[in-house]
């Protein structure tokens with residue numbers, strides 16, 4: 107049997123199943139495009155009677171062209187090219203022989219084949235398929251007769267799909283059949299009659315039965331219109347006679363499907379109603395599903411192919427995109443009245459041309475042959491396993507692994523050196539502060555000694571601006587640690603030896619007294635040289651918009667010199683003086699704040715109302731969080747934003763105090779835990795990291811609570827925005843959230859009690875709910891002004907629409923500003939508010955990077971510090987705050 111050549115592959119399925127569809131079983135199929143042919147029928151008698159001209163013409167063997175014959179309706183000729191086109195004079199035999207035969211006869215070689223007729227109603231599908239089926243069967247029998255060396259078995263089955271119901275055309279019973287999907291067999295029809303054919307006449311008789319059984323009906327367009335899809339299946343099995351019953355016996359099994367689809371039709375054209383209309387709907391629906399499958403297949407993507415959308419496509423799946431060779435005959439009526447439907451048919455055909463199938467020779471082995479084959483296969487695999495992989499591939503693998511190891515080693519080395527550097531810096535700093543503490547002679551902590559902010563004795567907070575800029579990095583670095591670690595009142599003169607000011611002398615004396623000046627200086631210069639400047643640069647970058655904004659607004663309230671340091675200093679004062687300790691008392695009943703501001707070394711009178719030069723008490727209008735100043739300074743009604751750097755500094759300090767408290771609580775000797783923690787009177791902060799799984803919920807709860815409290819306490823919108831944008835759910839932020847929550851709860855309680863903070867705490871803190879509300883109102887007005895400056899007219903218009911402000915109403919900007927941050931329950935509103943405020947103040951949404959840049963990652967529990975305490979009460983492993 108010459109047709110079975112080298113292309114032969116093995117399928118273990120009795121018939122082509124899903125594996126075959128996918129080219130499974132390791133067999134390689136033949137990629138084949140669907141053959142698409144077009145057949146034009148002659149004009150029917152009715153069409154001629156109506157005087158309809160033929161609008162389509164086959165201009166050669168592969169091209170069909172539309173030429174409008176109406177002179178008053180000239181249309182550009184449209185040509186469609188296919189594998190073969192047949193004009194109206196062509197006989198079905200020609201169509202078969204020149205277009206279909208090769209595909210159809212694949213079945214005798216063990217390859218599934220499918221022949222479809224697709225076209226509108228009355229276009230000649232049944233006419234064509236009847237002939238094609240007969241010619242194919244005749245050729246098959248002819249082939250059988252010529253190949254006596256093989257034993258053939260032919261089986262025939264037939265189904266119709268009528269209104270989405272499957273029916274066996276060879277059964278007298280009218281029971282609907284069911285479709286099943288089987289892992290081995292693929293989709294199959296249950297209980298379908300399959301007749302083993304005796305001879306050609308037997309088959310002719312059965313085809314006649316099918317014809318009689320098939321649902322047809324008269325429509326306006328076709329006196330005998332097929333109202334169902336018909337699939338005739340001829341299965342051909344063949345085996346070489348000489349091996350029959352022997353071990354080597356193999357059988358080729360394949361099916362030829364002859365598919366006569368029901369015709370697409372337009373209800374209006376077919377003038378269908380009632381039963382015909384219902385049939386038409388089902389027909390069109392299943393044809394639509396077929397069209398979709400073809401279209402998707404033609405796109406060649408890996409997209410999902412909706413075979414399961416109709417019974418027709420489920421059954422035809424192997425013929426459409428699987429293990430089969432397929433030919434589609436598109437039948438056309440040339441009449442004018444069918445132009446639209448003809449075009450649709452040609453478009454369908456054009457898509458189908460692109461569809462590729464993967465036909466395989468289906469070989470079924472006898473059990474004995476199968477066992478033998480499997481044994482051979484096992485032996486082959488075993489020998490493959492025994493043979494080591496080729497040395498070259500092993501070498502390449504080892505090399506790649508080596509490279510990976512080397513890369514990782516390098517990374518580890520780098521990380522280690524970074525760690526060592528950080529540790530040594532920290533130790534240097536600790537040592538520096540420790541040395542100073544030892545020699546400053548302040549002795550043990552007093553219960554009244556609050557955490558220091560690190561301003562040298564004898565210098566007012568605002569005078570800290572005199573510290574040279576060169577020292578500012580170091581100053582900050584040391585200050586942060588000192589503030590966080592000691593809780594003591596010792597001060598460190600970092601500008602010692604460089605300042606010629608009286609304050610500088612004071613500082614000198616404080617250090618000269620213990621003789622550690624040189625050591626501090628040397629450490630300082632080393633730190634300065636080692637200190638990465640990136641943070642400062644980043645801070646500067648962030649501050650820039652605020653500075654320019656300040657310029658926009660007129661002038662800043664700061665004095666001209668060292669505004670950055672002054673700002674920070676004020677910020678710290680705001681924090682220490684008001685935020686955390688307002689209303690809290692020391693053991694002896696002294697307001698904690700007073701005790702803080704009155705600590706030794708701080709100039710008398712430099713309490714909340716600073717005595718620093720250029721420091722106007724009236725301008726001390728930093729909000730509690732020190733984020734915004736809405737001032738009357740200079741009488742110019744200037745509004746100033748305090749930079750995010752200061753905001754962050756405050757946060758850090760607050761968190762630091764809490765962290766210190768935690769450490770103190772762990773400390774059994776209570777050396778400074780007593781005063782710092784107990785006097786502040788806060789509970790230890792729960793360790794959120796203990797339950798990481800609960801943190802997201804906890805975060806949302808806390809965030810919601812904070813948002814509510816901000817609203818209740820009339821907190822600055824800029825502060826809210828910073829906070830909201832900086833802390834987005836990182837568990838390491840729990841401490842900041844907790845601190846904010848406590849501050850706000852405290853403030854709310856104070857407000858609700860109607861108590862007024864003592865004079866000492868009036869200043870940056872809003873002294874009453876009324877004052878808070880007024881400040882908030884001023885802030886909203888300022889933001890409204892910013893809308894004019896920061897947003898384009900178009901953006902503003904968009905904004906009004908978004909925020910539901912009527913475009914013809916008055917004071918629209920103010921209306922928007924008044925709505926900001928008001929709907930505390932709605933997180934979307936909150937997000938929008940934060941985003942708008944950020945834009946108005948020139949802050950890009952900070953996100954994680956910025957957060958980390960500022961070192962806002964307070965995770966005290968992640969790496970528990972060793973229990974050892976340094977000489978001045980510092981713990982190694984304390985988190986870095988800057």
Ligand SMILES: Nc1ncnc2c1ncn2[C@@H]1O[C@H](COP(=O)(O)OP(=O)(O)OP(=O)(O)O)[C@@H](O)[C@H]1O
Pocket residue numbers: 146147148150194225226227228229230231232233234328330331332333367368369370437
């Ligand atoms: N090529 C042709 N030459 C001559 N007559 C044809 C040709 N094609 C179709 N006809 C005639 O046109 C009429 C309609 O054909 P047919 O029933 O095959 O159409 P159909 O597409 O199957 O329609 P339906 O979808 O409604 O079943 C029939 O009378 C048929 O004999």
